[in-house]
Amino acid sequence: MKFLTKNTDYAVRAIIELAIRGGSFIPASEISAKQDIPYQYLRRILQLLIKERVVTSREGASGGVKLKANPSEVDLVDIIKIFQGDIQLSECMFRKKVCSNRSKCVLRKRIKAIEEKVNHELEGITIQNLIDDIKEASNEKKNNKNR
Amino acid sequence: MKFLTKNTDYAVRAIIELAIRGGSFIPASEISAKQDIPYQYLRRILQLLIKERVVTSREGASGGVKLKANPSEVDLVDIIKIFQGDIQLSECMFRKKVCSNRSKCVLRKRIKAIEEKVNHELEGITIQNLIDDIKEASNEKKNNKNR
DNA sequence: CAAAACTGATACTAAACTAGTATCAGTTAA
DNA sequence: TTAACTGATACTAGTTTAGTATCAGTTTTG
Numbered sequence: 001m002k003f004l005t006k007n008t009d010y011a012v013r014a015i016i017e018l019a020i021r022g023g024s025f026i027p028a029s030e031i032s033a034k035q036d037i038p039y040q041y042l043r044r045i046l047q048l049l050i051k052e053r054v055v056t057s058r059e060g061a062s063g064g065v066k067l068k069a070n071p072s073e074v075d076l077v078d079i080i081k082i083f084q085g086d087i088q089l090s091e092c093m094f095r096k097k098v099c100s101n102r103s104k105c106v107l108r109k110r111i112k113a114i115e116e117k118v119n120h121e122l123e124g125i126t127i128q129n130l131i132d133d134i135k136e137a138s139n140e141k142k143n144n145k146n147r
Numbered sequence: 148m149k150f151l152t153k154n155t156d157y158a159v160r161a162i163i164e165l166a167i168r169g170g171s172f173i174p175a176s177e178i179s180a181k182q183d184i185p186y187q188y189l190r191r192i193l194q195l196l197i198k199e200r201v202v203t204s205r206e207g208a209s210g211g212v213k214l215k216a217n218p219s220e221v222d223l224v225d226i227i228k229i230f231q232g233d234i235q236l237s238e239c240m241f242r243k244k245v246c247s248n249r250s251k252c253v254l255r256k257r258i259k260a261i262e263e264k265v266n267h268e269l270e271g272i273t274i275q276n277l278i279d280d281i282k283e284a285s286n287e288k289k290n291n292k293n294r
Numbered sequence: 295c296a297a298a299a300c301t302g303a304t305a306c307t308a309a310a311c312t313a314g315t316a317t318c319a320g321t322t323a324a
Numbered sequence: 325t326t327a328a329c330t331g332a333t334a335c336t337a338g339t340t341t342a343g344t345a346t347c348a349g350t351t352t353t354g
Contacts, residue, residue, distance in 0.1 A: 003258055006342065012254055033308060043350055047302070060351025061299040078255075106280035109158055110223075111150055114268045121261045133253035153313065174329060188314055194331070207322025207326040 010037045011045050012130070015079065018055065019071040019127055025057075025064035026137040045083075052082050073127035080122070154230040157184045158192050159277070162226065165202065166218040166274055170206075172211035192230075199229050219275035227269070 013035045018026060032039040046065055047056045054074065056063045065075070079132055160182045165173060175193055179186040193212055196202045199220065202212045214221070 004254070005340090025300095029300085038343060040345070043301080044304095044343095046252065057301060058351085059301045059349075061297095062352055063300045063350080065301090076254075106277050106284065107151070107156065107223075109280065110272055110277070113267055115150070117268065118261055118265060119265065125257055130253050131258065132259070137253065142319090144259065154310090172329095176329085185314060190330080191314095191333095204330060206320075206330045207320085208326095209323060210321080210329045212330085248350090251304070 004080070005084055008080050009046060010042060011079050011083060012076065013037065013068075014042060015049070015054065015067065015071075015074060016130055016134075018065065018067045020130060023066060025066045026063070026071065027064040028060075030064070037042075048082060054079070054082070056066075060100055067086070068084060072126050072132055074127040075123065076125040076127065076130070077119070077122040154192060154229055157182075157189060157228050158226050158230060159223065160276075161189060161192065162196070162201065162214065162218075162221060162274055163277055163281075165212065166221075166278055167213045170213060171211045172209070174209075174211040177211070187277060195229060201226070201229070206218040211234070217275070218278055219273050221274040222270065223272040224266070225275065252292065280284070 014037065015029050017031050017035050029039060029044050031037065031046075032042045037045075045054065046057070050057050050065065053068060057065045093094050124145065159179050163176065164182050165179050175190050176186060177196060178184065178193075180191045184192075193202065193204070197204050197212065203215050204210065204212045
């Protein structure tokens with residue numbers, strides 16, 4: 001069971017890169033190099049993020065992409081949804097008939113309950129949170145060195 | 148994001164069917180009919196369940212399969228693992244290099260935390276729980292009729 | 295102004311996974 | 325002995341995932 005596809009992973013990392021770099025336009029080639037993401041693949045991911053209005057772009061030389069909102073306003077769950085659709089751990093596979101056979105649905109109900117918890121957990125996380133995590137991790141590293 | 152594949156869904160339903168029918172050997176054809184699962188597909192699923200020692204089988208006429216343990220001893224999470232592998236919402240996609248780029252790992256950590264919660268939720272559920280759910284649902288139905 | 299550095303749009307590929315089908319051999323009960 | 329079973333395994337089609345490639349258009353810059 002895979003929660004995050006590479007699409008999502010790359011997208012999040014690209015967004016983090018943009019967030020750290022501030023408000024200027026950054027070319028895809030630079031993000032690709034910094035975050036070690038295949039260039040052409042990243043380009044497609046960025047195009048989707050542009051379409052979904054997470055980032056804006058500028059064409060031409062010294063163009064690139066830039067985050068549209070503050071990192072604290074970009075929710076992780078929204079990025080996931082763009083690339084992987086709604087979080088729906090179990091879909092009713094038997095919509096056609098009336099769900100006469102109950103064993104089909106009890107499992108679904110149980111999974112649905114877990115799904116809601118996952119959603120709730122995810123909804124608390126913004127890109128800013130991830131950036132804070134990075135800073136925290138890098139501070140720990142420094143402290144360990146100075147000891 | 149799909150939490151349960153059809154494999155798993157079919158397997159769970161087959162096991163529920165076996166559990167309800169008690170300790171005798173039930174042929175795959177019967178489970179297939181009762182639970183509306185494609186016969187050949189079900190056969191392969193059962194063979195895996197046999198290999199994993201969740202059910203036992205008897206060959207020949209009036210043979211079939213039967214649950215090995217009590218329904219209360221069969222954990223949903225084990226069935227999921229048989230068909231979908233370990234629950235690992237986010238795998239480290241970058242094992243080769245040292246994880247120099249921190250933005251890769253903070254996301255993973257966050258997802259890992261959610262993953263653990265999901266695991267914890269799942270671990271509480273046995274086949275017996277699902278059967279109880281079914282009974283409960285069917286009681287509710289009766290009460291509604293008598294009103 | 296022309297070249298270089300960009301994005302926009304879109305088509306293509308390979309590999310893996312999912313769901314489902316089919317076949318034949320062997321076993322057992324009636 | 326034959327019908328009803330499982331064991332083992334091979335095949336197929338469709339979808340998803342990850343990644344590559346190409347060409348057109350735009351904008352900065354030398």
